[in-house]
Amino acid sequence: MKYIALPPIGVQRLSFYLAMEEYVARHLQEEGDCFFMWQVEPSVIFGRNQLIENEVNMDYCRAHHIQTYRRKSGGGCVYADMSNIMFSYITHDENVNFTFNRYINMVVLVLQQLGVNASTSGRNDVMIGNRKVSGNAFYHIPGRSIVHGTMLYDTNMQNMVGAITPTGEKLLSKGISSVRQRIALLKDYIPQSLEEFKTFVRQRLCQDERLLDLHDVESIREIEKEYLSDEFIYGNNPRYSIVRRQHINNVGEIEVRMEIKNNIIKAANIMGDYFVVGDTDRGILLPLRGCELTHSALTQALPERMDHYIMNLQKENFIQLLLQDNTA
Numbered sequence: 316m317k318y319i320a321l322p323p324i325g326v327q328r329l330s331f332y333l334a335m336e337e338y339v340a341r342h343l344q345e346e347g348d349c350f351f352m353w354q355v356e357p358s359v360i361f362g363r364n365q366l367i368e369n370e371v372n373m374d375y376c377r378a379h380h381i382q383t384y385r386r387k388s389g390g391g392c393v394y395a396d397m398s399n400i401m402f403s404y405i406t407h408d409e410n411v412n413f414t415f416n417r418y419i420n421m422v423v424l425v426l427q428q429l430g431v432n433a434s435t436s437g438r439n440d441v442m443i444g445n446r447k448v449s450g451n452a453f454y455h456i457p458g459r460s461i462v463h464g465t466m467l468y469d470t471n472m473q474n475m476v477g478a479i480t481p482t483g484e485k486l487l488s489k490g491i492s493s494v495r496q497r498i499a500l501l502k503d504y505i506p507q508s509l510e511e512f513k514t515f516v517r518q519r520l521c522q523d524e525r526l527l528d529l530h531d532v533e534s535i536r537e538i539e540k541e542y543l544s545d546e547f548i549y550g551n552n553p554r555y556s557i558v559r560r561q562h563i564n565n566v567g568e569i570e571v572r573m574e575i576k577n578n579i580i581k582a583a584n585i586m587g588d589y590f591v592v593g594d595t596d597r598g599i600l601l602p603l604r605g606c607e608l609t610h611s612a613l614t615q616a617l618p619e620r621m622d623h624y625i626m627n628l629q630k631e632n633f634i635q636l637l638l639q640d641n642t643a
Contacts, residue, residue: 318521319351329358329384334539336403340459349405350520354397357381359478361392364586375477385548390452391588392479398469404462411592415453418462425519431504446499468501468509561636565627578608593624
């Protein structure tokens with residue numbers, strides 16, 4: 316695997332590194348598998364399908380100068396600062412499940428080589444005991460898959476708790492009472508400093524380096540403009556007449572907003588921290604349009620393999636979500 320290094324341009328905004336992943340995926344295909352690490356000033360990054368008002372305490376972020384960004388991968392909202400590390404992995408493999416599992420197992424193996432009792436858990440987490448040290452997400456473009464995640468070496472716990480507002484249901488589903496109780500900080504488990512840890516990871520995962528030049532940097536900044544646009548960050552979230560929300564095991568939090576008239580679905584939108592593996596607009600939202608909100612009509616309209624669009628989602632679970640509080 317090749318490490319992608321930047322020229323000495325200093326610490327960039329989080330959006331720059333998201334754009335860098337995309338640049339590597341689209342323009343450095345001859346390099347094969349690529350990896351790089353990055354750190355940012357205090358920032359919150361939320362998933363492709365999440366509503367910012369559901370996930371981020373904006374008043375706290377403004378008061379503490381914490382920037383907010385949206386990424387193109389699914390999954391949940393995370394806080395990052397200069398005391399933790401972000402990993403980015405770009406590969407040619409388009410098999411989403413295989414790529415994701417390979418990457419997470421790669422991270423677990425690196426931690427185990429340091430003597431840490433690390434393991435995988437749930438959809439996307441790396442754990443030390445029963446505490447989370449790394450959360451990960453992915454998306455793909457034609458011919459390439461991008462996986463990225465956090466590594467909590469250390470972090471400002473007050474900012475992490477204050478900036479992110481997960482729902483009580485999500486916390487309850489994990490059987491814990493606070494965010495603090497489910498986080499592991501790697502500094503408590505290894506003697507290496509943050510920089511020593513970064514060197515160890517790079518040496519274990521990468522055999523070569525590709526140093527980007529200033530032309531590459533300017534191209535990355537062009538891609539970054541999309542990530543900084545209000546349209547991308549805040550999205551278009553019209554109000555709907557019915558909202559259904561549920562945490563589904565091994566899938567995540569799903570919120571469906573529907574415009575209903577005479578018990579017919581006129582429009583729908585899906586949000587949450589689930590992982591997208593297919594075209595949800597075509598595979599799920601289009602079949603819902605014009606469908607009666609009944610079990611029989613939904614069963615006929617929706618595809619049998621919902622997990623072709625949202626990871627691990629079963630058809631009956633989704634139908635039951637849509638029919639919450641509905642007597643039809």
